[in-house]
Amino acid sequence: MLEQQTVTLSVDAGLRTAFAHVAEKNACDGDDLLRGFMAEYVRQDERDQQYKSWFKHKVETGLRELADGSVIPHAMANAQVEVFKASLRCKRQEESAL
Numbered sequence: 001m002l003e004q005q006t007v008t009l010s011v012d013a014g015l016r017t018a019f020a021h022v023a024e025k026n027a028c029d030g031d032d033l034l035r036g037f038m039a040e041y042v043r044q045d046e047r048d049q050q051y052k053s054w055f056k057h058k059v060e061t062g063l064r065e066l067a068d069g070s071v072i073p074h075a076m077a078n079a080q081v082e083v084f085k086a087s088l089r090c091k092r093q094e095e096s097a098l
Contacts, residue, residue: 011019023030065071072080 019033020030023033062071
């Protein structure tokens with residue numbers, strides 16, 4: 001079992017009362033809820049950091065590809081999208097003709 005420590009915090013009396021009421025109404029232990037909130041807050045920060053790292057990598061990769069010239073011109077990308085859209089329209093027309 002992990003070592004536990006006691007945390008003391010100041011909170012608005014009305015919020016404390018409302019929290020205790022809602023916890024009791026839902027048959028939840030306030031301490032367990034606070035531990036859960038803290039754990040979720042830490043997990044969310046980890047997810048945020050992972051996303052920021054992933055996003056930074058994607059941007060750096062894109063900038064490197066742009067500098068290397070290994071990207072397709074905008075007009076070519078648009079042409080590929082138009083070909084794809086046309087193929088979807090044809091497929092939809094073929095399906096509706098059945």
